[in-house]
Amino acid sequence: MSKLVIVGTCAFDAIETPFGKTEKILGGAATYIGMAASKLNNVDPAIVSVVGEDFPDTYLSLLKDRDINIDGLEIVSGGKTFFWSGKYHNDMNTRDTLVTELNTLENFNPKVPASYTDAEIVMLGNLQPQVQLSVIEQMAKKPKLVILDTMNFWMDIALDELKETLKKVDVITINDEEARQLSGEYSLVTAAKVIHEMGPKYVVIKKGEHGALLFEGNNVFFAPALPLAEVFDPTGAGDTFAGGFAGYIAQAGDTSFETLKTALIYGSCLASFTVEKFGTERLESVTREEINKRLHQFKQLVQFDIHINN
Ligand code: AMP
16 A cells, blocks of 8 residues: 555535535545545555544544545644635636635644655645645655645745745646746746746646646646536545545556656546536545546547658
């Protein structure tokens, strides 16, 4: 089994899309990452996070039942769980954040369980860059690969800390607008170069329904998103992508450009399930068979033969 340490939020989300609205439901970056990674074979994921006393036991069981280790999930007595609320625009590609209540996340001091400090892959999900850095520093030996995901929220309020953390990171996964914000460059190719100089050897830029790009020096790879008939709720798609991506790398056991290319496809494949229902609902139920079927669809989507005349 390949150990995968995941840090990120475990949250309550309230979501509004053109198709409906939810009350507080299970969400959070670490939740989606953990659930997605748990779908890969021979991967042993552990979540490092914090919640309040209001986090239901049923949510904890949901994680445990998927063999996600939660020894590093702190429950603060009397505390309130991180809460996020968002509303999607009609195109479903953009959203407004309505509420971000950090609650227990505000004073979070992450503790990686001793049995996971030797994990080879570390997935730093979206939360304070200082917390992400603390997780790297707790690893007993240098991991094979440290992957970081973040968002504009942290660039706005903790840019210097984010830049410090990035110096210790091998792969960054961010969306196109965030790549532009972080680099100050409009072209994604130039943005990737600028971000590369901040530390990460690999830069992954997520473009929602338009797929994802992987940059390493002059190497570029593109993974499409699967064209879907029904997109219900994109929340967690980026985190699910990160979970499938990190999970595949843990499963493969190597960190070459070729492996990361396949990881990009796994990430896109898993994310395509998340958007089909509200919250984690679809990801909870997806089977290995369904994943494999969709991987075949991905293959067909991008495979072509071309005869180039001189
Ligand atoms: P995504 O749609 O992949 O960008 O991720 C949405 C998830 O990120 C939701 O489940 C939220 O709980 C979580 N989230 C939203 N804002 C933040 C934030 N500032 N820090 C950490 N997690 C967040």
